[in-house]
Amino acid sequence: QIFLGALSFVYFAKALSGSYLKSTITQIERRFDIPSSLVGVIDGSFEIGNLLIIILVSYFGGKLHRPRIIGAGCLIMSAGTFLIAMPQFFMGRYRYERFPSTTNSTVSTSPCLQDESQTPLSALEKSQAKINAGCEKEAGSSMWIYVLLGNLLRGIGETPIQPLGITYIDDYAIEENAALYIGCVQTVAIIGPIFGFLLGSLCAKLYVDVGFVDLDSVTITHKDVQWVGAWWLGYLIAGVISVLAGIPFWFLPKHLPKPESRKDSSTSSEQSKFITEDNKEQHKSYQQQVKIAEMAKFLPSLKNLFGNPVYILYLCASIIQFNSLIGMVTYKPKYIEQQYGQTSSKTNFVIGLINIPAVAFGIFSGGLIMKKFRINVLGAARLSLGSSFFGYLLLLSLFAMGCENSDVAGLTVSYHGTKQTIDYEQALFSECNSGCACSKNDWDPICGENGVTYISACLAGCQASNGSGKNTVFFNCSCVETLESPSRSSSAVVGPCQKGNECPKMFLYFLVISVITSYTLSVGGTPGYILLLRCIKPHLKSFALGIHTLAIRVLAGIPAPVYFGVAIDTTCLKWGSKRCGGRGACRLYDSSALRYVYLGLTLVLGTVSIFFSVAVLWVLRKRSSPQDETLSANGERGACGTKSRKDNFVNSDHLIQTTYWPEKETRL
Numbered sequence: 001q002i003f004l005g006a007l008s009f010v011y012f013a014k015a016l017s018g019s020y021l022k023s024t025i026t027q028i029e030r031r032f033d034i035p036s037s038l039v040g041v042i043d044g045s046f047e048i049g050n051l052l053i054i055i056l057v058s059y060f061g062g063k064l065h066r067p068r069i070i071g072a073g074c075l076i077m078s079a080g081t082f083l084i085a086m087p088q089f090f091m092g093r094y095r096y097e098r099f100p101s102t103t104n105s106t107v108s109t110s111p112c113l114q115d116e117s118q119t120p121l122s123a124l125e126k127s128q129a130k131i132n133a134g135c136e137k138e139a140g141s142s143m144w145i146y147v148l149l150g151n152l153l154r155g156i157g158e159t160p161i162q163p164l165g166i167t168y169i170d171d172y173a174i175e176e177n178a179a180l181y182i183g184c185v186q187t188v189a190i191i192g193p194i195f196g197f198l199l200g201s202l203c204a205k206l207y208v209d210v211g212f213v214d215l216d217s218v219t220i221t222h223k224d225v226q227w228v229g230a231w232w233l234g235y236l237i238a239g240v241i242s243v244l245a246g247i248p249f250w251f252l253p254k255h256l257p258k259p260e261s262r263k264d265s266s267t268s269s270e271q272s273k274f275i276t277e278d279n280k281e282q283h284k285s286y287q288q289q290v291k292i293a294e295m296a297k298f299l300p301s302l303k304n305l306f307g308n309p310v311y312i313l314y315l316c317a318s319i320i321q322f323n324s325l326i327g328m329v330t331y332k333p334k335y336i337e338q339q340y341g342q343t344s345s346k347t348n349f350v351i352g353l354i355n356i357p358a359v360a361f362g363i364f365s366g367g368l369i370m371k372k373f374r375i376n377v378l379g380a381a382r383l384s385l386g387s388s389f390f391g392y393l394l395l396l397s398l399f400a401m402g403c404e405n406s407d408v409a410g411l412t413v414s415y416h417g418t419k420q421t422i423d424y425e426q427a428l429f430s431e432c433n434s435g436c437a438c439s440k441n442d443w444d445p446i447c448g449e450n451g452v453t454y455i456s457a458c459l460a461g462c463q464a465s466n467g468s469g470k471n472t473v474f475f476n477c478s479c480v481e482t483l484e485s486p487s488r489s490s491s492a493v494v495g496p497c498q499k500g501n502e503c504p505k506m507f508l509y510f511l512v513i514s515v516i517t518s519y520t521l522s523v524g525g526t527p528g529y530i531l532l533l534r535c536i537k538p539h540l541k542s543f544a545l546g547i548h549t550l551a552i553r554v555l556a557g558i559p560a561p562v563y564f565g566v567a568i569d570t571t572c573l574k575w576g577s578k579r580c581g582g583r584g585a586c587r588l589y590d591s592s593a594l595r596y597v598y599l600g601l602t603l604v605l606g607t608v609s610i611f612f613s614v615a616v617l618w619v620l621r622k623r624s625s626p627q628d629e630t631l632s633a634n635g636e637r638g639a640c641g642t643k644s645r646k647d648n649f650v651n652s653d654h655l656i657q658t659t660y661w662p663e664k665e666t667r668l
Contacts, residue, residue, distance in 0.1 A: 003067070003172075003256075004181055006248040007165045008188040010074060013245040014158050015192025016199070017081050017238035018046070019356075021151065023200025023348040026334050027231035031094065031208060032087075032144040033576060033584035036334070040565030042148045043330055047557035049080075049155025051550070057160045066164040067252035073160040074246025080153025081239035087143035088232035094208045096226040111457035111465060111474060112436035150235075157242075172256040190360040197352025199237065204229035204344035219469045222343050224495055225587055226443070229344055305544055309619050310535040315551060317612035318528070321388065322556035324605035325521070327564035328598075334568070335598050338589045339402055340507040341499035350511060358515045362522025370527055377534045380527035381620050385613040387524030392606040394517040395599065401510045402595040403503040406496065407452045408445075410459065411573050411588060415479050432479035433461040441577035443587045447497035448480040449490070455574070460492055470494060531616070567597050 021043065029039050061069050169181050207218055208228040220227050306312060332355075336347045366383070369375065375383060405412040415430040428440045438458035445453050446460060454460035454477075461478030472494045480490040536544040569586065571593035576584035 002248060003168065003252055004184065006245070006252070007070075007161075007169070008185050010070065010161055010165070010245045010249075011185050011189040012192045012195075013074070013238070013241045014077065014161060015189045016196040016241065017077070017154065017235075019193035019196030019352075020200050020234045020238055021046075021084075022330060023197050023204075023333060023344075023351070024229075024231040024234065025330065026337060026344055027204065027208075027228050028144070028147060029334075029585045030226065031228045031231065032147070033578055034144055035583070035585065036331070036565035036568045037562060038144065038565070040330070040561035040563070042144065042151060043561040044558040045148045045151045046155040046158075047553045049152040050159050051155075051553055053156055053159050054163075054550075058163050061160050061164050065254045066160075066168050067249040067254070069160045070164055071246040071249030073157045074242050074249070075157070077154050077157030078239040078242035078246070080150045080155075080157055081235050081242055083150030083153060084147050085232040085235035085239070086150075087146050088208070091143055093213060094228055096220055096224075111460075111462040112433065112438075112478075172258060190356070193356045194352050196238075197348045197356065199234045201345045201347075201349035201352065203231060203234045204348060206230035206233065208232075217469070219472075219494065221470065221495065222345060225445070227344075301540055301543055304537070305540055305547065308535065310616055310623075311532070311544060313612050313616045313619065314528070314532055314535070315548060317609045317616060318532075318548065319551055319555045320605050320612065321609035322552050323560045324602050324609065326556055326560040327605075328602045330561045331564055331568060331598060335594065336507075336510075338594055339591055340503055340510065341403065341406075342507065354511065354515055355518050358518040359522045362519040363525050365519075366523040366526035369523070370530065375527070377531060378617075378620050378624055380531045380534070381613075381617045384524040384528040384531060385610065385617055387520055387522075387527075388606065388610050388613060391517050391521035391524075392603060392610065394513055394520060395603055395606070397513055398510060398517075398599055399595065401506050401513065403499050403506055403591055405591045406499055408496075408573075408588060409448075409452050409454050409479060411455070412590075413452065428455065428459060430479065433459050436461060443574065443576055445496040446474060446492040446494055448477060448492040450480055451497055452480070453496045454479065454492065457492065462492060535620075564598075564601060567601055568594065571597055 025039055025043065028034075028042065029036060057069070165185070166182060169185075170178055173181050205222055206229055207213075207215055208230055210230050210233075222229065332351065333344065333347045336342050336350070337344060342350075366387070369383065370380065373379070407413045409415050410428040410430070414427060415432055429438070436458050438456065442456045442458070444456045446457050446462075447453055448460060457465070457474050457477070460474065460480060462474035463476035463478070465472055465474045467473055474492045475490070477490045477492050480492060532544070532548060533541060568589075571590045572586035572588070573590050574586070574588040576587050578584045
């Protein structure tokens with residue numbers, strides 16, 4: 001019971017830190033001034049770390065003290081989590097782009113500088129000193145490498161938890177209770193991401209340098225595109241939780257007393273591999289012979305596996321679908337923020353409280369449907385295909401639920417109010433601001449009273465300002481006058497204008513469809529997994545599951561965030577600039593292009609996976625017998641096999657509860 005409670009807490013801890021990383025993607029991007037493609041590499045480093053030692057841990061870990069190895073894994077995982085947060089303490093304070101008059105400066109200057117003589121010498125000197133200091137600190141921008149290494153360490157530390165924890169339960173639990181215990185652990189793991197995204201929501205509301213600077217001096221709000229929340233704080237909390245989760249494992253024994261019902265059982269779980277007992281000594285030489293024979297059979301087993309058309313087709317469908325889903329989930333917070341103008345805090349709150357429970361309920365529903373209707377292999381294939389088809393069909397409707405671009409002078413609309421069709425770089429300058437010494441690289445948006453956002457007060461042609469910080473108001477803005485009557489005051493306030501009036505309504509529609517889509521796609525998860533297990537010869541199931549997991553991690557978990565990030569970067573309208581030159585993070589995306597790229601890439605991949613799923617169903621139907629639509633078990637190439645409808649149902653009950661338990665399916 002202690003081990004079960006401790007393992008459940010570890011599953012919660014690793015799920016929490018993993019989901020928290022997803023929630024801080026946009027914060028990390030802005031803090032380190034890096035593009036989405038690089039953030040995708042950081043996100044994929046977890047899988048790389050996991051793959052580095054999975055073979056060693058799976059093979060040698062079982063022969064050693066499993067609880068202590070899990071405890072050591074927790075320490076490594078927490079060290080990685082702490083390492084991710086470390087750059088915050090060495091990079092110096094976060095600097096955002098702001099005109100001097102909005103940073104509580106005592107020197108009153110005009111935003112539209114006709115020439116350098118308008119600016120007092122002391123202010124110019126201070127500004128130059130700031131730039132030089134920024135250049136000296138430029139090396140800090142490469143500190144994202146520590147985030148990547150920390151995530152890599154997280155992947156290494158997480159590796160022993162699942163294989164060693166599950167086999168430990170399998171070895172010492174009563175046979176009929178084992179599946180229930182595994183179910184408990186997996187249920188707790190589902191709660192982790194909910195708390196991870198809620199923690200992300202809380203930290204995103206706090207300013208990045210909270211506790212280090214006077215918050216009254218901060219001139220941006222959490223609604224500003226330059227806002228960076230206290231992303232590092234959540235990693236410190238997650239790291240502490242990981243340390244606490246690992247403590248009990250250092251005090252647990254290597255072996256537990258075996259239940260009476262399993263002491264003499266020939267089908268007891270992997271004790272011959274993981275547990276050395278005195279009464280097993282006489283079998284050592286036999287076991288060594290078996291291992292040598294198994295190694296010799298590796299290539300024939302691989303050939304047998306890849307010679308199974310159902311397995312190969314399902315593997316291809318899974319890889320492509322996971323590419324679609326991983327890319328979609330990784331950049332969902334960014335999509336909501338940019339498309340609907342929502343804050344990072346609200347976005348994470350919505351995902352954690354609405355989307356993730358829908359996914360959990362969908363997985364549970366899939367297993368329930370399998371049990372309730374006693375669905376066979378062919379039925380599982382149909383259910384999996386149906387859920388994918390309707391899920392992606394619903395996703396198609398999201399194309400109509402986007403927001404139009406905000407009116408940003410020189411980017412999405414011209415200074416005369418017409419839609420932008422010319423070169424963006426040249427369009428930033430117009431007759432109304434031709435007399436101002438403005439930089440096209442600045443991003444200090446203000447909202448004119450005409451509802452148009454201007455990249456900076458200088459580019460808006462503002463001649464005067466009043467107030468300081470967040471309450472700064474600009475007056476006599478010549479570019480604002482070109483869109484409104486010249487007789488008006490032509491004023492502007494700090495910060496970008498809000499999205500159109502229709503956007504909140506569209507966001508509500510998006511949430512409803514998104515939740516239904518998440519549920520629909522999740523329903524097919526369990527039937528698909530059952531299909532995979534039933535179509536492999538019993539002695540190849542563990543091997544087949546291992547290849548399946550490896551393929552998804554290498555071909556989906558690592559590349560998907562990278563190429564999704566590259567595609568999203570192509571929709572950027574305005575890139576930020578680093579202090580010493582070079583491109584920083586994106587400040588403004590083309591809403592329409594982002595919608596088509598993000599949803600389009602997801603849908604294209606999903607559609608291709610559906611074609612492979614149709615091929616799986618076609619092969620299954622071809623092999624099924626007309627009497628009961630179950631597949632014969634006498635195929636040389638690993639054809640799916642079941643004995644009868646009733647046996648099929650009984651096996652299904654066990655398999656549904658042991659989705660992440662390869663050795664158990666082999667025994668069953």
